[in-house]
Amino acid sequence: xxxxxxxxxxxxxxxxxxxxxxxxxxxxxxxxxxxxxxxxxxxxxxxxxxxxxxxxxxxxxxxxxxxxxxxxxxxxxxxxxxxxxxxxxxxxxxxxxxxxxxxxxxxxxxxxxxxxxxxxxxxxxxxxxxxxxxxxxxxxxxxxxxxxxxxxxxxxxxxxxxxxxxxxxxxxxxxx
Amino acid sequence: xxxxxxxxxxxxxxxxxxxxxxxxxxxxxxxxxxxxxxxxxxxxxxxxxxxxxxxxxxxxxxxxxxxxxxxxxxxxxxxxxxxxxxxxxxxxxxxxx
Numbered sequence: 416x417x418x419x420x421x422x423x424x425x426x427x428x429x430x431x432x433x434x435x436x437x438x439x440x441x442x443x444x445x446x447x448x449x450x451x452x453x454x455x456x457x458x459x460x461x462x463x464x465x466x467x468x469x470x471x472x473x474x475x476x477x478x479x480x481x482x483x484x485x486x487x488x489x490x491x492x493x494x495x496x497x498x499x500x501x502x503x504x505x506x507x508x509x510x511x512x513x514x515x516x517x518x519x520x521x522x523x524x525x526x527x528x529x530x531x532x533x534x535x536x537x538x539x540x541x542x543x544x545x546x547x548x549x550x551x552x553x554x555x556x557x558x559x560x561x562x563x564x565x566x567x568x569x570x571x572x573x574x575x576x577x578x579x580x581x582x583x584x585x586x587x588x589x590x591x
Numbered sequence: 592x593x594x595x596x597x598x599x600x601x602x603x604x605x606x607x608x609x610x611x612x613x614x615x616x617x618x619x620x621x622x623x624x625x626x627x628x629x630x631x632x633x634x635x636x637x638x639x640x641x642x643x644x645x646x647x648x649x650x651x652x653x654x655x656x657x658x659x660x661x662x663x664x665x666x667x668x669x670x671x672x673x674x675x676x677x678x679x680x681x682x683x684x685x686x687x688x
Binding site (some may be wrong): 416417418419420421423426428440456460486488490496498522524527530553555558559560561563574575576577578579580581582583584585586588589590591 | 612613614615616617618619620621622623624625626627628629630642652654657658659660661663665667668669670671672673676
């Protein structure tokens, strides 16, 4: 669940979210995440925000994330646009050394209906280094219907141990 | 097969919806994950996740300024949203210590 509020005159905004994950295996576990952010439109299409996210996990312990982020969108002529976002987070970990996360993302819109983007992130937590990168695309057939797809690659390396994941996502949006 | 055809027909029928005063956005997504581990700590795995969600905008979306995908950002729309996902994790083999 998520909600946001924006004060139209000043551009200040706040949002809050809550997420619960239940894992049903040979043992049951639950993860609860909650947090929010406060920020401001410092220009018509530019925002900066400060966020906090708390994760309470039966298996991995309780962790907190403090994030400073910005996002900017701009027209570059002929109904073409681009956006770009940058975020840096401090990761307060209960069961391993604290770490940090740096995220970059940008999307190019050759028309108002189509967006193609790239994103990447690097995290260092405890003894672990994680690179995440991928591509996204979304096409609006019209104002009511959109299709999107994305690919994300995760490479995680620790002391003599590595994990590699490929995530393929397909989705649709309907607006009424 | 009829189910898939009905779903596709329902999606494209949205083209007939009025293009103005849009306050509600629903979304449906499907994700597949394939994970490989370097050592015998955990078995390689595959998983999938289906997610459905809805966002209600307190004021209608406006497409006059930016990309359709950023309509809520350009319009500074207040919103509330909820989503639910269901997934399954399948280990490949039994290499757990």
